[in-house]
Structures are given as C-alpha cells and as structure tokens.
Amino acid sequence: MTGNVGAPVEDWQQGGFGLYIHWPFCQSKCPYCDFNSHVAATIDQARWKRAYLTEIDRIGALTQDRVLNTVFFGGGTPSLMDPDVVAAVLDRVRATWPMVNDPEITLEANPGSVEAGRFRAFRGAGVNRVSMGVQALNDADLRSLGRLHSVAEARAAFDVARTTFDRVSFDLIYGRQDQTATDWTAELRRALTMAVDHLSLYQLTIEPGTAFGDRFAKGGLRGLPSEDLAADLYEITQDLCGQAGLPAYEVSNHATAGSESRHNLIYWRAGDYAGIGPGAHGRLTLDGTRWATECPKPPGAWLNVVERTGSGDLVPTALTGEDRGHEYLLMGLRLTEGLSLSRLSCMSGKALPSEKLHPLTELGLIQVDGDALRTTPAGRMVLNGVLRALV
C-alpha cells in the first residue's frame, strides 16, 4: 500500500474517514460478548500508548492530507484506559490529520462509579461523546448478563456523563431470558425518559464461542424469545422510540435528527476507516484500490508485532468489485436512508438486476426511490433474507 496524493474524488469520500482504536481489556468477560476482549491483571499503559502512537504514525503516512471526521475508542472497555493515554493518542491524531470543524470523538464507557470519576479527564483529553453499556434497567437481568454494575450505579454514572459530555448514548440489550413484551415496554419507557438523543437497542444474540453460546449448545439458557416474540419486541422498540422522537436510523440505533453516531455512519455508508489495536479491522482506499486491513487478535501478539516491525497490520486484502458491492449492500441496507444504487453499480461494476429487486418490492420489503434503495421497516426486520435474495 502506498499513499494517495492528489487522487480524484474517490467513492469513500461519500462516507467519510474515521479512526477506530481498539482497547481489548475488560474487568470481566460478559457471557454474551463475542468481541475481542480480555481480562488482564496488569496492563502496562505506557507500552500500549507507544504502540498506538506508532500505528497512528504509520496510518498517517498512508493517508496524508485526508480530513479526519471521527475517532472512536471501542473495546473491550476503553473507559479503563488511562486518560493520559487517551490524551496522548488524541494529541497525535490532531498532529497527524487535519480534522473537520466539529470532529466526533467517542469513547465506550462502562457505567460504573470508577469510570464516572475519570469522565472529566477524558473530556479534557478531547472526548466529546460517550456510549455507555448500561444493558438493562433491572438488577436481576444485569446480573444474569454478567454485568458488574447496578441500575443505581449506571444511572449515577450516566448523570455524570450527561453533564460532562456534549453527547451521550447508552446501550440496552433486549430479548433477554423470560423477558415479556410488557416487561420490555416498561423498561424501554424508563430508558426513553433517561435518554438524551441517542440509544442503541440490541436484541440479545447468542454467539458461538461465548459462555451463553456454550450453555445454549448444551440445551441450557431457556426462556429466550421465539421468533414471533422477538419480532414483537422489535416492533415495540420501533414504535416507542419513534413516538419518543428517536426513530431508528439503523437496525439497532435510534437518534434524534442530527444526533446519529457519525463514526458508525462511516461504516454503514461505506466510507474509509483505519483500525488500530488488537483485532481491529479497517477499510482504506489507496491508489484506487480498497483494502481490507486486519490486526492480530491476541493483545500480546499485536503489541509485539507493532514494537518489532512498526506495523500492526496483517497482510491486507484487496477487495474486488463484488466484495465491495456485497459490503455496501450489507451495511447500507441497515440504514433507514438506504444506499445509492449508482454508487453500488460503480463499486460492483454492474447494476442490481430488476428481477432481483422486483419480488422484494412486491413483498413490500424494499423501496426504490430515485437513486436510493432502502429497506422498509418490514424489510429491515428480515434483512438477512433480503440480502440473500439480492446477492
């Protein structure tokens, strides 16, 4: 890969350019989580800082003169990062790329009292948005989800966050064991009274390789919702959020107009993003080729390779037109706004044939509106089926 100076307007620019930084550590591993997260007794924060800075320098050299839209600290639990490390990373980011006037700098935070104490320092480092993993608003469910915090702690931490940051969001998981439509309706109503302008509401997914996945495979983990109840819960979610002025802008994300996560929109709009940290993925368009980048997953391996070679990248993959088309469909159709058919044709080198679109339109699952292709609310609920029909 080499840098791209003075290239003509490229497709990624319609999605923007963001930087993702992965912090792989948590205080404990949640039983549903299949993210690259680890529990470590001691963490040499200074060493991690140096590795992040090395990676920023490397990516910066490849993407000189690009304007950076967003930075996102994800994990893991990045609120466990030393605020000095966050500050050093953001200083280096600002020194590397020109940034838009109002860059969005998000940090995922655990809603515990310890983290709340650091919020001011994160603010000082430049973080202007937090996304908090509240997950449930009742203590019994928090425990069964393996969370260490209580509802009261979460509320307290959230209140600190609201007064500290310009923008705050929180996550809830629904479709939990034995959760009824009535339970969820009540809980979501409470959540909406707390919410400011953004909410991520995820249906619990049992992933293989997690503690829940193992229990489920052994016939445990009873009381998960049927497809019909899951559909009801999803519909309730859409309705209540819509009524509260936070309509879905993506399958699981709700916001008031203008408060959408700009960083995540880069993914869904097929923009470019650099991924730094263990297991981080990136998409970078360089000299007209779009590359899929990936870093080694084990934290120690990533750290070593960065220190030894000055690069945390595994061998990047050049995406074909078909790859790019599939990714754009996969991502773009998650958004309420949909995707651009002309961009899709440009990427994949061929237009979506009308015989694939037509049956789905007939069924009321998708809409073609000028250049826009979007899923209807009904279509978004069966998006996997829609995608299978379109590829």
Place this chain on the structure above:
Amino acid sequence: MTQLDLIRNFSIVAHIDHGKSTLADRLIQMTGTVAARDMKAQMLDSMDIERERGITIKANTVRIEYPAKDGNTYILNLIDTPGHVDFAYEVSRSMRAVEGSLLVVDASQGVEAQTLANVYQALDAGHEIVPVLNKIDLPAAEPDRVRQQIEDVIGLDASDAVLISAKSGLGIPDVLEAIVTRLPAPTGDRDAPLKAMLVDSWYDAYLGVVVMVRVMDGVMRKGDRVRMMQTNAVYGIDKLAVLKPQMVDIDELGPGEIGILTGSIKQVRDTRVGDTITHERRGCAEALPGFKPAQPVVFCGLFPVDAADFEPLREAIEKLSLNDASFSSEMETSAALGFGFRCGFLGLLHLEVIRDRLEREYDLDLITTAPSVVFHLHMKDGEVRDLHNPADMPDLTYIDHIDEPRIKATIMVPDEYLGDVLKLCQERRGIQQDLSYVGNRAMAVYDLPLAEVVFDFYDRLKSISKGYASFDYVISEYREDHLVKMSILVNDEPVDALSMMVHRDRADLRGRAMVEKLKDLIPRHMFKIPIQAAIGGRVIARETLSAMRKDVTAKCYGGDASRKKKLLEKQKAGKKKMRQFGKVEIPQEAFIAALKMDG
C-alpha cells in the same frame, strides 16, 4: 478332482446376528484353511457395506479341507448366501448348488422370521438340515426351549442339534463332524455332458467378471469353450480356481465341485444367476430348472445434488450395473430435481446398498425420491402398462383400473408387542391370513400391499417392537385396488418428486402427514407459503407456512463487515443445495425427510 463321497456342499441359514459369519470364520480357522495371522472377522463378507450392516449381499464360497474322524479328508464347500428377502432368488439359486444346510439359531433369541424364510428355501431345495444352537454359553441361553421351537415352527427334529459357541469356538469340531456324517454327498455323472449352475458372478478389477459355478454333471476344464444356455453366449475358460478363500488355480472341476471361472466376459450383466453352463459342443440337452430373470420391484429416482455431477453419476451407475444385473436404470428428467436416473431394485435394502455405494465409492451426493413399486395400469383400450414413476401417471379417464403388487409377509414378534404390530399391518391395508403362537412368540402372516411396505414399514416395525420383531416377505400377486396419484403443491406449484401413488382410503391421512411434515422441513420464506396435497384438482390437505417475521443481525459495525460478508457468501453458495420451485426454495434434506413417513 475329488471323489463324490468325499465332498460335502452346504450353506448356513441364520437370522442376522445369530452368528452365521462367526461360525463360518471358525470353520475356516479351525481347519487351518486360512493362517491365523491372515484371519479377519467375517472373512466372507468382502464389501465394506456387508461388514458394516452385518449382511451378505453377494454369495461367496470357501473350500475347506477337513480330516475327519473316519480317517478320510473331506472337501467341504460352504456357500455363504445372501440373508435378506431382497435377494430371495439369489438365495434360492445358492441353495440349489448345495445339498445341505446348517440351521444356526441363537439359543436365547430363538427362531426369527428371516430364518424361517431361508429354511423353507433350503427345504424346497431338498436339503438335509443340521440344527445348530449358537451362543450356548450365554446366561440367557435356553437350548431346550429353542429346540422345541424349531420342532414346533419348522417341523424339524432338533433333538440332536449341535450346541456351540461360535465366538469361543466351543462345539466347532462337532459341527465339522456333523457336516461329514449327517449331510449327504453330492451326486453326479462325470461322463455325462457338462451341466453346471451359475451361482453368482461379480466384477474383479484384475480378473474381470468372475463366475461362481457348481458342477452338476460332467467335467469343466481350463481352456474349454462353454455356452451360457440363457444368453447363448460362448466363452473360453481362461482360469479355473477354487476359493480357500484365496484363489487357488485348478485344472478341472468335476461333479459336486464348486469353484470359479473367468473368461472374456465383459460385464456381469452377461451372466445370469441360475443360468446353466455347458460345453459349446456336445452340450447337455436340458437346462437346470428354476431360472428366473432378475425383476426389479422397487423403483426410485436418483438425482445428483449438484447438477454438475450428472455425468459422474451416469458413469458410476454404469459401473455398478456391470456388477449387478438386478439393478436397472434409465435416465429421468424432473422439473424439480433436474437430470437423474429412475432406478429399479430388488427391494429396499438393495436400494439402500446401491445408494450407499454410489455415495461412498463414487463420492456423489444424491437425492433419493420416494420409492415406489410397479403398478399395472389397465387402460380402457385393453392395454396394460407398467407404471414405475407416479409422475408418469396418465389421465385417469384413460384408465380402467390399477393393479398393485401384494406380498405375503411373515412377522414373528414377542406377545407383548403383537397388538401394535397387528395395528400397523391393519393401517397398511394388510389382510390377516394366519396368527399362531410358539411359546410367547406370535407368528402373524399378512397379505400386504408392497407399496405400503416400501415406505418405512420395516423401521416402524422395529421401533414398535423395540427391535424384537422379525419380518420377511415374498411377492404373491398383482391385485386391483382403488389407487390414486397424490400430488404435492408448494406455493401452488406441483413438486413432481413428491408425488406418490396411494390408496384412496389412506390418501387423506398420507396427505395430511405429508403437508404437516413439509411445513416443518421447508424454511420460512419472506412470504407465506401454502402447502397442499391434492388428488387431481381436489385439495385433500393444506397447511400454511407463515412468513419469516424476523431475521436480522443485531450488531454490524466496521469490524463485522468481513465476517458478515463471508457468511452471506456462504449462504449464497448454500442456495445451490436448495431446489427452486417457483419462488420457493426447498432444501434437499426435505425431500428425503418428507418421504420417511410415519403412521
């Protein structure tokens, strides 16, 4: 060549698991026919499938030299016969090639239906029969009860039955002595024109077609030119050998002897089990009686899962046909399944064996359609047509009536399961012909339609009797009944591979069961799908598969793109394993599972 009175030819009649193969192994071992280091279990079952299923499909033979107590060394020829009803004709021919049988009965299990059928074949062939009670060392062994049962059920004096344990070797010398002293020597005239029976044949990669023969009269020599009386083909004998069980060349085979020959025979199809072999010149005047051409009774379609495998399937079927004259095939096109073959088999086991061999030995993935029998369509214009495939059913207005094959089934079952077994037979349109008891075991004889048996009758019988029922049948006749073609419509499109011939009175039940099963087997689509069973234009059962309501990935961010894309592409590839009917995709497993009907 051996003196007639020093030859004993015999077969072993036994139910599966009663120890036939183990006994054969012991006889071979104890006479030193095979060196101990070369012994492997079930010497005579050469195919993997035979070993795995514990059944014999092809006849096999072994020549044993036994120095008897009378000071003479005898030649004992054991023909291991197929033990399954599907191969009843092959069994009957093997039986004609020997003079006596060992009837092996498990001393704790007693006589089973299959034993019965084979023992009757042996009696038909005029055999002397020596009863042998096996597994005599097991705590559950009840030799007296089983002896009595043999007398009551078969009408055979079992007072001097040989008591053995084939596993431990107990009593094996007594078996060898009994063969020599109680079974008759063969008869035959070595000066008469050659008359030999073709007992079986198979294809060998090195030797080509190998023919097993039993010489009745005359002498067969290496280099002789012989004629097959049925096909009238003439071959030169390139090789003459006996199996010990490894091949040992000999120069001639005389009356009473059993051996193998090879010539320039191209395919097994050119040899007919039961045919008579004689010399080209100075041949015998009359062929041996009882020859029957192979007649497939169960048909099904075999289609490649991947359409690209059609040519490999064609080649595999051709190769298997070379080695199995009883298996027929012709090309078939199905709207649902594409290009494939309609194949005929001797029975369900034969079908399964061939399908397994195609899948395993030729590495093919196959879809098997509903097995069906051959119906005789009596058309209004007087013509009689064979219907092998429900898809070919002509318009009803041209048909006067339909005959279907019936079987005479013998079922033996412990008393406590009898009620359920009778119910099953009743459900399958059976007519009871006889019901008798031997101790606490009942023997039911039923007249049943073969069509009702080719489904899953045997599986059902085993499950309702916890494996204790045994079952055997012979095809008895063709008889008229009220038969109709039931079609299955998925989203209003007929699925030809699922259509079947059923009895009018059973159609509603079958139709209901089928649509309910399909409702579970077809994955939900993004729209609702009616699934119907119909006779002609009349719907007899209907289910609606509701539309998929929710199928969406909750989280999908930058780090998920690669993984989700791969998943999507995998699903796209998986679509090839689905069959498209109009807008509906039906997974292949659904065809197979739908046809395994219960009730």
